[in-house]
Amino acid sequence: MGEIFIFFSVLIGLFLQKKQMRKYLIFLLLISFFSSCISDLDKYLDSEHPKLVKVSEIKGKGEFKPEINISDNMMVLSVAYRNPDFLISRNSNENMEDTFTYQISVVFYSDNKPIPLAPSFSSYVYNPNLLKNNTVTFFEVSYWSRNTLSARIQVPMYYFNHLPQGKNSVMIGVYCHKKYKSTDGLISINEMLSCGYYRFQMNIPEIYSTKLICYGLELQNDSIWSPYNSDFSFGKGLPDVYWTISTPAENEKDYSHFYATTPVQWNSYGYTGTDTIEILSYKPNQNLIIGVNDYDRVFSDDYLGSWFGSIEDLEKSNSDGYISFIHTKRFDYKLISPVCINSKKKSEDQE
Structure with a gap:
């Protein structure tokens, strides 16, 4: 501006x-x-900057410097791992040295137990930096710069839906691994260079759970537009259909918070699978985008159409059992209304 x-x-x-x-x-x-x-000052004051207190650290080969910033229900974890004695040396197997990777990962703990993921995350919720091992574990592949590895990991606050709304004490384990696997699979290295544990306090927002059950979708097929020959790559040229959810979304073009994706149905006039996606949101009427796409094996996927609106809008159309939008004649669904799953009262009652 x-x-x-x-x-x-x-x-x-x-x-x-x-x-x-x-x-x-x-x-x-x-x-x-x-x-x-x-x-910039307003943004800083509106954000939360928890103080990390070191619990323990294995210093054998370096030290960590983690920092956390929370703003707009997004945690940004910045980690620097410094090892002044580390030098990138070449050995006789030059190709092997070139293919080493370094991974910084973080695991979140509450009451000294790993914070679990919601069961639905294993199937549909997409995050390239999430290790789907039933716990909230994020990672980032990093590269050395002046004897320091750096990682910047974004964690939406809905991952902490198992914690009650309000202030919580959380611990993170930060790990650095050196990894290598040869092309023939004979040599494999997964060496932990260092790890550290830090405790901090953070505020958890109210988190709502809404279940969207899709019974399939039918693409438009008439004289104006037809899926036939819309994809020239394989088969008859029918699209390879899948659908996605992006949330929260400010408008119909805001795909910045990609949330979930379904499997691909190959060479099809529509999508006949039944999927149940749990949408975790910060308010019961949060906006979302339902996108329908054509998967492309070589280039970027093709946009077929999308619907933008709120969870409340989907509730209003619930009695119809479907919605229609560009190039999608019917998107058949059922919505189970949003429920706050981490309210303080609910947590106290369970105790």
């Missing part, structure tokens, strides 16, 4: 005398600078 402001200021300045233009531009630059500073 500041850059646009400055650009128009320069244009205005061209119509002014040199001396006046100089003063005007300096004034506008100062306004832009202070506006940017105030905006």
Whole structure:
């Protein structure tokens, strides 16, 4: 926004005398600078910065420096792992050295037990940095820069749905592994270089569970548009159909929070599978996008159509049993209304 402001200021300045233009531009630059500073300060003040207290650390081969920032129901965990003695050395097997990878992973604990994932996550919920081992475990492949490995891991707060709403004491285990597997499978290395454990306090928002059951979808097939020959790669040219959910979403083009995806139905006029996806949200009327796509083995997937609205909108259409949108004649579904699954009262009653 500041850059646009400055650009128009320069244009205005061209119509002014040199001396006046100089003063005007300096004034506008100062306004832009202070506006940017105030905006950054507001974001910082609105976010949560938990203090991490070291519980234990195995220092054999380096040390960690983790930091946490929580804003807009998104935790950003920044981890730096420094090992001043580490040098990238070449050995006789140069190809082997080139294919080493380094992975930083974090596991979240409550009451000294790993925080579990919701059962539905194992099938549909998509996150490339999530290890689906029934616990909240995230990882990132990292590379050395000046004897330091860095990782920046984003964790949506709905992963902590097993914790009650409000302030909670949480522990993280941070691990660094050196990994290698030869192409012939004869050599395999998975060496833990170091690990550390840190405790911190954080506020958990209310988390709602809504179950969306899809009984299949039928694509448009008429004189205006037909799926036939819409995909020229294989078979008859029918699309390889799958559907997705993105949530939360600000508008119909906001795919920044990709949430879940179904399997692909190959070479099809629609999607005939039955899927139950648990949508975890921060409010009962959260917006989402249901997207229908054509999988492409070579290039990026093709967009077939999408529906944008709130969970409340889906509830209103629940009696009809389906919704329609571009290139999708019917999306047959049933919605089980949202329920808060981590309310403080519910947790106290269970105790």
